[in-house]
Amino acid sequence: MALLENELDSIDLESLECKNEENIILGFMDRYAVSYCEAQEIFEETKKWLYLASKSEDSVFIDKPLQIIDEMWHTFILHTRQYYDFCLTNFKKLIHHQPTPRYEKEAFELALEANPSRILKEHEESMKKQFSLIYDHLGSETLMKWYDILPNKYTTEYINSIKKA
Amino acid sequence: MKTTTTKTNTKNNSKNDLINNLYSKYITNNVISSSDCIRCEAIGND
Numbered sequence: 001m002a003l004l005e006n007e008l009d010s011i012d013l014e015s016l017e018c019k020n021e022e023n024i025i026l027g028f029m030d031r032y033a034v035s036y037c038e039a040q041e042i043f044e045e046t047k048k049w050l051y052l053a054s055k056s057e058d059s060v061f062i063d064k065p066l067q068i069i070d071e072m073w074h075t076f077i078l079h080t081r082q083y084y085d086f087c088l089t090n091f092k093k094l095i096h097h098q099p100t101p102r103y104e105k106e107a108f109e110l111a112l113e114a115n116p117s118r119i120l121k122e123h124e125e126s127m128k129k130q131f132s133l134i135y136d137h138l139g140s141e142t143l144m145k146w147y148d149i150l151p152n153k154y155t156t157e158y159i160n161s162i163k164k165a
Numbered sequence: 166m167k168t169t170t171t172k173t174n175t176k177n178n179s180k181n182d183l184i185n186n187l188y189s190k191y192i193t194n195n196v197i198s199s200s201d202c203i204r205c206e207a208i209g210n211d
Contacts, residue, residue, distance in 0.1 A: 064195055124188060131184045140183055147187050151194075 013138075016047045018086045028075045033162040039072075045146070046072040047086075048138055054091035055137050059098075060130060065151035067159060073097060 018024070025039045032039070046069050053060050062070045076083050077097055087094045112119045134143045 065191070124192075127188055127191060128184050131187055132180070135180055135184065140180070143183065143187065147191060 013044075013048055013051060016051060016086075016090050018047065019082060021082075024072075024076050024079055024082065027078065028072055031075060031164055032071070032159075033164060042068055042072045043076075045069055045142075045150070046076060048142060049073070050087070050095050051090070052134060052137055053095045054087075054093065056133055058129075060133065061126075064156065065147050067156060068150055068154035069146070071159065 021043065025036060025043055028034070028039045028042070029036065034042075049062075049066070049069050050073075062073075074097075076086075084094065108119075131143060131147070134146065
């Protein structure tokens with residue numbers, strides 16, 4: 001069920017605390033050619049993503065449009081102490097990063113080949129469920145930002161082009 | 166009460182419209198494959 005507007009407003013995402021977050025932002029800038037402001041904005045979206053993951057009863061997934069958030073998440077995880085403290089302080093639990101195992105990828109490819117219409121239908125359902133979750137917890141602006149604005153700018157090709165050696 | 170119901174329905178309609186439009190755009194711009202559609206999951210452990 002969608003949250004009411006006033007409930008959504010009461011979620012103060014800016015209060016998501018991360019001690020010494022500039023270390024993570026600067027760490028990201030060591031890996032990617034982006035400005036401090038840009039890295040800071042991506043970090044804010046990543047914190048929102050982790051907030052969403054903490055609120056969801058089911059697992060949530062990162063797909064291609066959210067790749068830049070995933071890249072920041074990787075940087076965040078490298079700072080283990082800060083990441084652990086961030087999760088426990090804000091969510092009272094640790095949010096695990098769990099890559100899809102190879103056997104699941106292979107099974108998916110086989111299923112897609114065998115029954116594309118069923119897989120596409122399941123994909124549509126899972127995507128719309130995730131869109132709905134984002135809308136309910138973070139609002140329409142975040143949904144548009146994550147699945148329209150960010151992927152238009154941060155394509156895989158662009159991300160690879162700003163990756164430092 | 167009637168106003169509230171109408172307002173809620175309008176809100177749900179706009180949410181569904183947004184989600185449907187976004188999915189149409191998504192499916193046009195992305196090739197569905199195992200490596201594209203699921204890259205990692207966030208699972209919270211208490």
